[in-house]
Amino acid sequence: MTAQFFAPVASPQTPRTAFADRHIGPSGDERSRMLAAIGYSGAEALIDAAVPEAIRTHRPLALPPALSEPAALARLRELAEKNTVLTSMIGLGYHGTHTPGVILRNVLENPGWYTAYTPYQPEISQGRLEALLNFQTVIGDLTGLPVANASMLDEGTAAAEAMALSHRVGKRKEPGAFLVDADALPQTIEVIRTRAVPLGIEVVTADLSAGLPEGDFFGVLVQYPGASGAVRDLTPLVDAAHARGMQAVVAADLLALTLLRPPGESGADIVVGSAQRFGVPFGFGGPHAGYMAVREGIQRQMPGRLVGVSVDVDGRPAYRLALQTREQHIRREKATSNICTAQVLLAVMASMYAVYHGPEGLAAIAQHAHGQAVHLAAGLREGGVEVVHEHFFDTVLARVPGRAAEVVATARALGVNLRLADADHVGIACDETTTGEHVAAVWRAFGVEGVAEVPAGDALDSLRRESPYLTHPVFHAHRSETAMLRYLRRLQDKDIALDRSMIPLGSCTMKLNATTEMEPITWPEFANIHPFAPVEQAAGYVELIGELEGWLAEITGYARVSVQPNAGSQGELAGLLAIRGYHASRGEEHRNVCLIPSSAHGTNAASAVMAGMKVVVVKCDDGGNIDVDDLHAKIAKHGDALAAIMVTYPSTHGVFEESITEVCKSVHDAGGQVYVDGANLNALVGLARPGEFGSDVSHLNLHKTFCIPHGGGGPGVGPVGVREHLAPFLPSHPLRAEAGPQDTGVGPISAAPWGSAGILPISWTYIAMMGADGLRSATEGAIIAANYLAAKLSPHFPILYTGRDGLVAHECIADLRKITKETGVTAEDVAKRLIDYGFHAPTLSFPVAGTLMIEPTESEDLAELDRFVDAMVEIRREIEAVADGTLDAEDNPLRNAPHTADSLLTEDWKHAYTRETAAYPLPSLREGKYWPPVRRIDQAYGDRNLICSCPPPEAFED
Structure with a gap:
């Protein structure tokens, strides 16, 4: 799709109301203090020192001026109103449903x-x-x-x-x-x-x-x-x-x-x-x-x-x-x-x-859909229309020789979308939302008028289920909205999410998911469009997707972007399949070797194998960089068969590698393509474009850099961006010619033409409200925050990899291996002890075992960053107490972490440290203390004794 940049709505913004200043946590004064702690007088000086000149873009982002939050929502309303929401009875795996309000408000919008x-x-x-x-x-x-x-x-x-x-x-x-x-x-x-x-x-x-x-x-x-x-x-x-x-x-x-x-x-x-x-x-x-x-x-x-x-x-x-x-x-x-x-x-x-409706409620909903389908079929038969199948659940296939298109068009004029199966057949799917009026409209579309009342009957006969299901008490205990509300709250309170504290996971960019970005996804004009509805009914979606793809292409320096991949891993596969298709189009099907640095994200190697490639690992040097000598040796060995190299940039070690342009040139000279994994794009936006410094293809994680929330592990969106020569090999879709190149595309990567389209308004809104300057400021903020933490933590924990001038990119790795060797305190002990301090742990033991990878993002203000530093410094003091014998090597607050309220309330407290040390190691924790619901979990026990469905209630008895 081509970009169509809109004319922005006039929207004056002051420094206090500009969205970028809401998204980026530190104020201007706080940023200056952070830069001073790193040793720099300004952001530009730090960026010049941290980011290699060879990758820097010299062309500012050509994006529309930033919109205020009200203006962005107004523009989204314009797009939403271009969508036409009809009653879709198309089926094909997508059906109308009612989201209970208690779930909508307390899960999706929470x-x-x-x-x-x-x-x-x-x-x-x-x-x-x-x-x-x-x-x-x-x-x-x-x-x-x-x-x-x-x-x-x-x-x-x-x-x-x-x-x-x-x-x-x-x-x-x-x-x-x-x-x-x-x-x-x-x-x-x-x-x-x-x-x-x-x-x-x-x-x-x-x-x-x-x-x-x-x-x-x-x-x-x-x-x-x-x-x-x-x-x-x-x-x-x-x-x-x-x-x-x-x-x-x-x-x-x-x-x-x-x-x-x-x-x-x-x-x-x-x-x-x-x-x-x-x-x-x-x-x-x-x-x-x-x-x-x-x-x-x-x-x-x-x-x-x-x-x-x-x-x-x-x-x-x-x-x-x-x-x-x-x-x-x-x-x-x-x-x-x-x-x-x-x-x-x-x-x-x-x-x-399922919990809210229970087995009886689900059966009633299913019976409603089935009953409407049976009723519909009976009316069609009475009107002389042939119903193809005797046994069906909710979908009726009607045979109307030569006039299927006419029936579908008539139904559409009556406000109902049906499926045009072929020239002679029409499919009609009933669901939870189907009413008698919908059925009557379908009858009229077929020319069946004045149907008398027909009995509902049954089209399942001997195929009906007899076995029980959902017998566990959880599916019977929360029928009232009050009970359901409290159940959801009870579960929510057990967890640490970004609404409670910073989540400093490296390589995962747990940044602000702003409310204004989230709001549009529940609007009916976006939520209630069937993926195979006539494309003119989704005109607003098509325009939004075109703008978003265009903006992402501009940000990354690529020619084209496809948003179809519905996860980063699927974007990886799509990019590698594009490379595969490109080589095949040139008669070079034999190119099947994919070079992958040893530090790479694990999905890279798995995706390469799924794309039919052979993985050859390239070593990294002691600084965490690609070993260029080993790269050249691997290229010399596999040159004629070289298909691609997959490089994460900045590296998985959190470093801007100086050799990236040499890496790209060496692979290109050997006839290969360069894939830059976009997982760490949060450190590049506005400063560098992969498509300019040598990459041919990247996937982007919209659930990271562009603010789609992780949601406990998904949803994600992993668009793939390519240079012009790879554009013919982007994903396509059999039911949507508009979704990709039909003749040369690699086929669908996901079931839906534009993947998880329903959450694309989130990233659209983020980019629209940030604008070019805001996006660059966010990148600068991420680099400043990471280097601030590195500077503050380095006196207490060695920072494993750094680049030029001892700087990191958007994340830093604290190395605990020497500490573990000397004291027995492990990185896992530190991760679990951080729970007592109210923090989610950083990424544990990846990419290097025995380390913690920390990424603060641009969204955390200085107070929260300092709170994390205080926790880590206090934990280091506890480690020193273990080292000097003040705390027992086996019985200490680190080894026993996390501490639940129950574990502290026991009358038989046998530990050498106090309850106060366990629960409140810092005075600030007395306000808003997070209490973990369980103590440290035995991982191996769970694998040896696998239980993966709701255990009986007696399992939870003391």
């Missing part, structure tokens, strides 16, 4: 939920972990399988992951072939194809209503119900697949499973789908929580995140991420999936929808 980080520190994440355990229980119960994860990115990518899982389980060495039901969702089929091509897997589609075709397949995917609405007994198909050594994958409608026999009871090995219709709006395609459930025996190979139940040091049940958590960082090029972020916030919403 910073206590949406500003939380991924629960890698489980002791301060028990609330969201419980919500995710509820989600897993919902998925496991409804699918009839014992293990479910939390969660996947969408249904299409979940199905593609299921294909890869089926191949691993089958333990075949050759790629083989995967069979897909022709009645699967069309976008799912194409996402599977996109993912299969670089892996050498053949995808075969067939009409499975007649049984399995001949052929050697390692797995089969069937849609339940089908895209056409058809429902059939899965058991014969699954039995036939197993008899031929195939894994049986079912893509299932979650709401339908409240009435239909679950796939697990038919023997399915893997079930995937979307939880969208559990209270999450269309959002023009996302974000929505995908899901995956698996049979016993393959859970340790399942991609994504799995929440499990363990115990803390007192033996009390406690939740944590289990098994393959961040397997990309452990297995790197041997990883089986590149998924990093999940759709946690949306999974929480879906889980709470």
Whole structure:
């Protein structure tokens, strides 16, 4: 899409009301004091010293003038009003739903939920972990399988992951072939194809209503119900697949499973789908929580995140991420999936929808959708219209030879969107929101008038579910809004999110997610647009996306940007597939080697393998920089086969590497392409453009640099930006020609044409309100804050990597390895002790084991930065007390951290330090103390004794 810069609304701003001054935490005076502590007289002097001249841009950002918050919202209202919200009965995996107000206000619109980080520190994440355990229980119960994860990115990518899982389980060495039901969702089929091509897997589609075709397949995917609405007994198909050594994958409608026999009871090995219709709006395609459930025996190979139940040091049940958590960082090029972020916030919403409605409520909602479909079908039959399928859940396929387009157009004129299946068939999907008036409008569109009352009846017959589900008390205890409100608050209070304190995680940019940025995503004109509604109904979205893509291209120096990838990992894959497509277009398919520095984010290597590339690791030197000599040696060895290098810039070590331009030139000279991972773009915006200093392609993390909140681990958006020669190979989509290059594109990366379009207004608003000067000031602020912390902490903790003049980029790494060797106090001990001080820990032991990677962002003011420094300095004093014997090496506040209120209230306090030392190591903590709900969790116990659904209530008894 092309950029269309708007004429800004006149909006006078004073220094006190300009949005940039609200977003950037330190005042001008505070910034001066921070610079003085670093040793610089001004921001420009620091930037000149920290950022290599070779990468600096000499062209200011050509962005519209910054808008005030009211003006930005007014402009968004103009865009929203260009969207036309009709009743969408299109189906295809997206359905109308009612978001209960108590969930809308207290989860989606609540910073206590949406500003939380991924629960890698489980002791301060028990609330969201419980919500995710509820989600897993919902998925496991409804699918009839014992293990479910939390969660996947969408249904299409979940199905593609299921294909890869089926191949691993089958333990075949050759790629083989995967069979897909022709009645699967069309976008799912194409996402599977996109993912299969670089892996050498053949995808075969067939009409499975007649049984399995001949052929050697390692797995089969069937849609339940089908895209056409058809429902059939899965058991014969699954039995036939197993008899031929195939894994049986079912893509299932979650709401339908409240009435239909679950796939697990038919023997399915893997079930995937979307939880969208559990209270999450269309959002023009996302974000929505995908899901995956698996049979016993393959859970340790399942991609994504799995929440499990363990115990803390007192033996009390406690939740944590289990098994393959961040397997990309452990297995790197041997990883089986590149998924990093999940759709946690949306999974929480879906889980709470199930908690609020309970099994009876869900069944009633499903029965309503089914009843409306049966009623609709009966009326059509009475009016002489052929209904194709006898058994269906909520979707009716009508046959009208030669006049399907006419029917769809007439329905649209009546305010209803239907699906044009082909020239002879129309699909109509009913849902929770469908009313009798909608059904009557559809009848009129078909020319069926004066239909008498027809009985609702049933179109499920023997396929109806008989087994119970959601029997756990949590799904029966919160029926009133008061009870639900208090349950949500109780879970929220267990966690540390950005609304409570700074989250200094390195490489994750936990910056302000401003309320004005968040507000538009719940407007009906953005929330209630179906992703496959006629594009003219989404004119405002198309314009917003065009502007955002144009701004991102301007900021990064690339020619084109696609916002389709719905996570950073998916942006990585899209960028690498673009490189792959480019080489193939030049007859150089043999180029398949991807060079990756040893310090790289783990998803880089996993993405390269998924793109069909061979990973070759490049060493880093003692300063954390790419070892240029080793790079040249690897290029010499693999030059003819070199496809790309993936470089994170600034580096994962938090340093502006001086050699980046030499790295880019060396790879280009050998015929390769340069991929710059945009995870750390927060240190470049307004100062440097990857597309100018040598990069060919980058993904950007909108959930980091551009303010989309982490939401406890998702949603994320990972747009991919490319130079002109790679533009023909950006993602495309089979159902939206406007979403990408149709003839040369690599295919869809996500199920929806523009990915998680529903949250793109957040980043649009951020850029619109910051303007060029504000964005540059934010970057300067991030670099100042990181160097301020490095300067303040370096007398107490060695700062591991620094660049020119001893400076860092946007983050710094505190090295505890020598401290651990001398005292036994580990980086993990410090991370857990920070909980007692009211802080989320920095990134633990990445990219270097035994270290803490700290990123303050530009949004934290000086008081909060100093509060963190005070905590770290006091912790260093506690470490010294261990070293000199004042505190026992095993029984000390660091080793025993975190301390719960219960642990302090015991009458049998046996520790050598006081309760006050445990709870209030700094006087400031007496005001607004955060109390962790559990003590340190036994990680290994949870893996040995895997429980990944709601445990019985007696597990929580003393």
